[in-house]
Amino acid sequence: MNKLTFAATAIATASATLQCQSTMAVPDLDKPADGDMVKRSKLIFEYLDQCDKDGQVTFTEWEALFPAIKQMSYDDLILIFSAFDLNRDQKISLKEFVKTNESFYAPMTSHLEFREPWIEVSNQIYNYMDVYRKTSPTDLTPKHDKRVSKSDLKSRVPVFWPEQIGNDDFVDRQFYLRDYNGDGMIDKNEHNRFNYHYKVLRKFWNISKGQGSKTEYVEGDDDIMTWVQWSDQDNPWLRSRNFKNKNVEIPMAAFKDMWNKFNTDEDKMTLSFNEIWNMW
Numbered sequence: 001m002n003k004l005t006f007a008a009t010a011i012a013t014a015s016a017t018l019q020c021q022s023t024m025a026v027p028d029l030d031k032p033a034d035g036d037m038v039k040r041s042k043l044i045f046e047y048l049d050q051c052d053k054d055g056q057v058t059f060t061e062w063e064a065l066f067p068a069i070k071q072m073s074y075d076d077l078i079l080i081f082s083a084f085d086l087n088r089d090q091k092i093s094l095k096e097f098v099k100t101n102e103s104f105y106a107p108m109t110s111h112l113e114f115r116e117p118w119i120e121v122s123n124q125i126y127n128y129m130d131v132y133r134k135t136s137p138t139d140l141t142p143k144h145d146k147r148v149s150k151s152d153l154k155s156r157v158p159v160f161w162p163e164q165i166g167n168d169d170f171v172d173r174q175f176y177l178r179d180y181n182g183d184g185m186i187d188k189n190e191h192n193r194f195n196y197h198y199k200v201l202r203k204f205w206n207i208s209k210g211q212g213s214k215t216e217y218v219e220g221d222d223d224i225m226t227w228v229q230w231s232d233q234d235n236p237w238l239r240s241r242n243f244k245n246k247n248v249e250i251p252m253a254a255f256k257d258m259w260n261k262f263n264t265d266e267d268k269m270t271l272s273f274n275e276i277w278n279m280w
């Protein structure tokens, strides 16, 4: 942030505070409402939605009121606001607030001992993503319908990818990788297909690196594919597509084409697993 925008931000914050001042007691987070996440979220939401009580927390309300609940830098204030705004309309609804709070207050933890994409606990992962809540503010019981929307996926970012909180491009990418038929929902089959896809790629990766044909991460793998490893005549990516006939030699140009297509990060001398995972 340069000095000018910082000054502008400071003025904006001051005016937001002037426009929206609390007349309610700050909810005490150390004293959870009956230990119930939904009740607690509703209390906080009521506090945040007090300047214009319309069932939506605007950024004006947020920047004026949230720091009293939890102090943070202005940049973090923006990131966390964005994390709660699941449908990206610059407002936080009660549903969005409860749903995202679930990730902050009641995170799934059983995936933590495994490697992304956590295939060992695949069903639990899907059930945890597949939560929707009825619109009635009196019925906030979680339901499952075997459909995961982009908002659903975004609400789980604090659990699965905490370093990506507030990064909508990341959510778009993760969603795109899973919604194979592009209908805006990840169904259970697509979730399974995503896992299968990952396993195939791991197998290809391991074969190319001369470390067997396991469909999972091989302990000690340095996550580096060199040009020499890539340009082998048995290259599984090329052999599974355009060069299925093993008697036909793969030309150098074909190796180069796919290498360049995958090679999207700073390091142009090697490929990482993620570079391929993001493109294949």
Ligand SMILES: [Ca+2]
Residues within 6 Å of the ligand: 048, 049, 050, 051, 052, 053, 054, 055, 056, 057, 058, 061
């Ligand atoms: Ca409001």
Ligand SMILES: [Ca+2]
Residues within 6 Å of the ligand: 084, 085, 086, 087, 088, 089, 090, 091, 092, 093, 096
């Ligand atoms: Ca919203």
Ligand SMILES: [Ca+2]
Residues within 6 Å of the ligand: 178, 179, 180, 181, 182, 183, 184, 185, 186, 187, 190
């Ligand atoms: Ca779909």
Ligand SMILES: [Ca+2]
Residues within 6 Å of the ligand: 263, 264, 265, 266, 267, 268, 269, 270, 271, 272, 275
């Ligand atoms: Ca690279």
